């Protein structure tokens with residue numbers, strides 16, 4: 001049989017050590033040089049078939065029994081009409097789930113590998129983004145390890161002289177863990193900001209510094225002691241000659257709370273300062289008649305400078321509401337703002353609008369929403385207004401414009417400070433016909449700045465749109481005399497006619 005001789009030939013050739021001895025006979029023992037396979041499958045090869053493979057159009061499906069396992073393999077294993085697509089039977093092994101402590105040590109080890117891996121060369125930005133990516137997934141998988149990770153990285157790279165205090169759970173650890181977990185650190189959020197133009201050319205600052213000299217003997221001024229605060233407030237009615245008339249109203253541009261490190265602060269301390277020390281109640285008692293319109297500063301929250309956008313979602317969206325609710329209730333308690341404004345303040349991070357009976361609208365802002373030190377601003381950097389703070393402002397400005405009203409804007413961190421320029425285009429659209437004046441704090445100094453139309457492309461009296469007044473501070477930090485400013489205001493246009501510092 002041909003089949004048999006085929007098998008014999010194969011066997012013969014594989015037995016190499018016999019090949020030489022019998023080589024002389026190979027030629028004569030070979031069959032013909034061609035073989036024609038039969039058209040039909042040789043069904044005699046197997047005993048049983050699932051099909052009848054008599055034509056070449058169908059794959060033979062022999063029934064095969066495994067001599068070892070004794071399994072008879074089913075037709076479905078090879079049936080072209082029902083070949084299983086998803087193998088859910090066999091194991092597909094994965095590594096074991098890492099414990100939280102292993103995740104932490106591995107995350108640190110990976111960042112250190114990234115930090116020394118020569119593949120990044122001098123590209124520190126890419127290196128840093130790769131490391132942030134490690135932090136992001138640790139923060140998501142094991143959030144409780146986030147602060148320890150931040151401290152370890154800070155220590156290793158010597159970011160701070162006291163990393164456990166700075167980035168531990170009791171410091172900014174919870175904030176940076178939230179931010180890294182939520183930010184697109186592999187995208188724009190992880191890239192460095194351009195270095196801050198301290199006085200942005202876009203705004204074309206005209207800063208008139210009338211920085212007071214510190215009183216002799218004061219070398220390093222600290223925050224205002226209680227007695228200084230009281231003296232300053234007592235001096236205001238006397239120096240301004242308003243003992244008998246009081247003020248129509250007062251604007252307070254924020255930062256009630258002392259400039260202490262986070263680890264010396266607490267929610268209770270923030271609320272205490274709001275109620276008791278400088279605060280609101282002293283204003284009420286010592287400044288005479290007229291409401292006080294107050295904005296929050298970067299020192300009026302805990303952790304300081306931190307405010308989370310509602311777009312963070314879930315329980316974290318409202319993690320600072322305790323503060324907004326508290327100040328809104330205090331302002332209401334002092335009868336400075338209406339129920340309507342209180343509701344706005346609760347909903348908009350303590351920002352609100354009041355329409356005064358004299359027609360002026362006062363809009364306050366929480367400027368932490370564009371302040372660099374607020375880590376939450378590093379989430380979704382491609383979106384200019386994750387908090388909706390600017391939207392709140394433009395909605396209010398639009399309503400004022402529709403009503404033909406003038407507006408004063410009160411905030412803390414000035415537009416343009418440390419490169420953040422969030423309000424610029426809004427001012428262009430609504431100045432000068434709607435916005436009569438803007439008030440900021442933050443620098444502690446006696447300053448003002450002027451905004452010009454069209455991105456300040458042509459700086460002249462004709463294109464000047466609005467003045468923002470930056471108020472001096474009661475606190476002598478940093479080597480300043482305590483100060484305040486009184487404004488004389490045109491009662492029909494609400495333009496500032498004169499100012500006295």
Ligand SMILES: *[C@@H]1O[C@H](CO)[C@@H](O)[C@H](O)[C@H]1NC(C)=O
Nearest residue numbers: 082083084085086087088089
């Ligand atoms: C295979 O599994 C995937 C994922 O479970 C499923 O989406 C898909 O429908 C399955 N395909 C088949 C052919 O069962």
Ligand SMILES: *[C@@H]1O[C@H](CO)[C@@H](O)[C@H](O)[C@H]1NC(C)=O
Nearest residue numbers: 182309311312313379380386
């Ligand atoms: C960031 O953007 C994503 C996608 O648009 C969104 O779901 C998320 O709420 C945003 N987070 C914040 C804090 O804005």
Ligand SMILES: *[C@@H]1O[C@H](CO)[C@@H](O)[C@H](O)[C@H]1NC(C)=O
Nearest residue numbers: 201202203424425454455456
């Ligand atoms: C304003 O000018 C600056 C500097 O020339 C430029 O970078 C920026 O894009 C301009 N902004 C607008 C809104 O025109």
